[in-house]
Amino acid sequence: MSIFMQLIVSGISVGMIYGVIAFGYQLTFATSKTLNFGQGEALMIGALVGLTTINVLIGQSLGTFTAYFLMLPVVLAFGALQGTVVEWLGVRQAIKTKSEAGWIMATIALGIIFKNVAENVWGRDALKFPSPLPEASLSFWGIRIQPMEIAIVIGALGMMLAVEFFNRRTIQGKAVVATASDRDAAGLMGINTSRVITFSYALSSMTAAFAGVLVAPVTLTGATMGAVLGLKAFAVAIIGGLSSGLGVVVGGLILGITETMTGYYVSTGYKDVPGLVLLLLVLSLRPSGLFGKTTIKKV
Amino acid sequence: MRAFPYILGLIALAVCPFLVTSPYYLHLLVTIAIFSILTLGLDVVFGYTGEVSVGHASLLGIGAYTAGVLAFHFNLGFWAALPLAVIVTAFFGLLLALPALRVTGPYLAMVTLAFGTIVQILINEMVDLTNGPLGIKFSTPLFIDLRAYSDVIPLFDMSLKRMKELEYFYITGIALVLTIVIINRVLASHYGRAFEALRDSPIASDCMGVSVYKYKVIAFVLSAGLAGLAGALFAYSEQYIAPNNFSFELSVQFLLAVTMGGRKSRLGPMIGAVIIVFLPNLLADIALFRIAAAIIAGIAVVAGVAMFVRGHEQRHRALVPVALCVAFFVFSMMLQKITDYKLSIFGMMILFVVYFLPEGIVGFLRQLVAAALPNRARQVSARHEAQDDSKAWAAAPLAINTQKPLLTAQQIVMQFGGLKALDHVDLNVQQGTIHGLIGPNGSGKSTMMNVLTGIYVPTEGSIAFDGHALAGMKSPEIALCGVARTFQNVQLFGELTLLENVMVGLHHTYTSGFFGAALHTSTFTREEAEAHARAVSILHFVGLDDLAYEEARNLPYGKQRLLEIGRALALDPKLLLLDEPAAGLTAPDIADLVRIIRKIRDHGITVILIEHHMDVVMSICDQVTVFDFGQKIAEGRPADVQANERVIEAYLGGSAVPAH
Structure with missing residues (x-):
């Protein structure tokens, strides 16, 4: 039983990371019906920039904990910049020409470029990321939890709540929501929708970069860390529904827990398989996702 | 050739x-x-x-x-x-x-x-x-060892x-x-x-x-x-x-x-x-890569200069790609070890293609050819194609059963969130009639049409059509039961020719499947020829056979609406739904349209017509149903409906009590 609980607890922190990346997909899909196929690379490069920054700060004889918090704004700003570049180079033109293939291929291409640049700058080996919290596990009723795993859950939820709060309570956020519900109408009301879309990409990559530095202390950082995470988040976004904030959290938890279970009871080699199976199942049974709303076709 | x-x-x-x-x-x-x-x-x-x-x-x-x-x-x-x-x-x-x-x-x-x-x-x-x-x-x-024959055919000596x-x-x-x-x-x-x-x-x-x-x-x-x-x-x-x-x-x-x-x-x-x-060979050899980059930059510069010399309209838009091609060449010269940046170069190639070559090399060449030969003669008309009367459109009119209605919709409710776009509506349509649906904008006419064709699934209610229960069926299934429609905002297949548009409507006439098409079986070639002949006859009927081989997107608006009707007729429908067919048409076009709708009815096809042109509605409809706020407020013969107080109220607003 305690093994079972242990697997659930480990699954939760993994799942929250998937959830926060999938949340990034939702942000851009809402405003522009596009998403960044290089989201995993946004996470990776955010984590690597974070690694360099934190090492510089630690070199200034700051403590790891302080350094981690000072590093966060740098990473968030970098993420926002990276998202802007992706939108500018990969998405804007395709939205104009209404070409689905265009933005998919362009964001894939940018992802490939970012990964290749990261390989050349930071090398091909996985690097250790300094942990701001003690790495010794805490033990509750026989279940072992790393402090960083708790931080991941809190950080991920905090990030999503902050964005939701921004969207609901600020005038800029309302522009985002308006663009999401009807881009043409929002444009006619004087909202610069193309800027809103750029902004949503900045926000999306920012959450990805943040997810990167959240997960980095638990795993390792390196040029290849993003691809799999980005892919899992695809599964989560579809399982939960591309339009539901609650969906990504629940979808993330479902996938995270299923994976740790598969890893333990079947084989670690097959750990990544249930993602695709769940994805196909959800699409067959409920194509709009577990929490997604079915859209009404207009004729 | x-x-x-x-x-x-x-x-x-x-x-x-x-x-x-x-x-x-x-x-x-x-x-x-x-x-x-x-x-x-x-x-x-x-x-x-x-x-x-x-x-x-x-x-x-x-x-x-x-x-x-x-x-x-x-x-x-x-x-x-x-x-x-x-x-x-x-x-x-x-x-x-x-x-x-x-x-x-x-x-x-x-x-x-x-x-x-x-x-x-x-x-x-x-x-x-x-x-x-x-x-x-x-x-x-090794499939056949042809070397055994090498003494006869020296070519096989290897x-x-x-x-x-x-x-x-x-x-x-x-x-x-x-x-x-x-x-x-x-x-x-x-x-x-x-x-x-x-x-x-x-x-x-x-x-x-x-x-x-x-x-x-x-x-x-x-x-x-x-x-x-x-x-x-x-x-x-x-x-x-x-x-x-x-x-x-x-x-x-x-x-x-x-x-x-x-x-x-x-x-x-x-x-x-x-x-x-x-590509891998190109990206493995830096000298080769530099040469290729130089050639691309050269072509780009020549093409860019040519555009400026000729005063091409979009010459300023060409500056960016030309500059990028030159920059790419400079980048290739600065590059020390190409293998490290192989994937980046690959990524840049994708971006370049997505941006500047979206139609690809073949598409680009086609544009060049089209620009060089602007007035290439093209077959457009199909008027000369022989008219075989046995294959003419709807040669055999449908048998009309006047005993019971063709379509019976009962207690239809269509709810979007809190809004009831249709609120317990009944609709009976007799076979062989033209049945008008009128009402102010937003009264639920088009919603009714979408419910009848399976685009919306009604929240409540049942639809009986010719022995089928339509509620809950998907659009393609309903279409194959014999319900065809046109659209308020024209929905043609823009890149297909007029003839092909109608032939998509004739899709249901094919019995041959994928392998029939791939192997060109005799059944398939016969069906294809029949479909072609029928499509020509349908185009002739709606008066568009002159433009049979033109792409649909090039048609003027009025003709697009006629083509939509032709395409719908190809489905051999028992019931044809026309959603504002006269919208945006000129007076002579409307006269044509009325003539065509009457002919369709004479062939035994039942028509449901949504229209705002009251003269059209009143002149050709046998029955008219009036909607307001998702409810049916009147039904009957055109003249009766016209005199109905609730109808006058809905259209003119306010109290319709006549002054004494």
């Missing part, structure tokens, strides 16, 4: 291996042929239906590993591998397509991407079946190795030629028209009985089958396969190949295959 390039291609293919004696280059040619089979198949999905697959390398892998497993475990060779690889890969394609294509959006791309990763993991993990990371070795088969290579070249060549023939035939058939129609207007396809979902799945499965064929050929050509042969990057390369070569053509994907086969 049209066969000329094909004959030339066949001759080139036949003599090729005697000109290319180096085994290395012969192998490259074989790889090009194999990748061409795959990219031609990918084009059916990517170019024609517009869906993006990022998993075709994995499908190639499944084909290759099917061959591998058969050889490794069952000792079955090449000839068993080919058909089984096609079947197994097509099955996997079906498995992906069935869920992923249920929804529109980037889902297929996301699912195929995930699939690609999983396939690599599974091949690595299922060691018992696939030999895991160690891979599987093959030996190239080593065993060369003989094998030569034979394998011809085998892949034949496979490629067959692929091209099959794809050409399928795309020219009702399948091809369905693929194009569903991309131009999914909703109209569904309402013509051509299920968007079904035909997208068929396109993907066909594409997967061809990828499987390519996979088996690839395995025997490489003589060794391992999981990392079938990476994500290769899938992206295939997409690049189709886009760069040019979508929706046979030549484009093949040019693309040549490019991606030579």
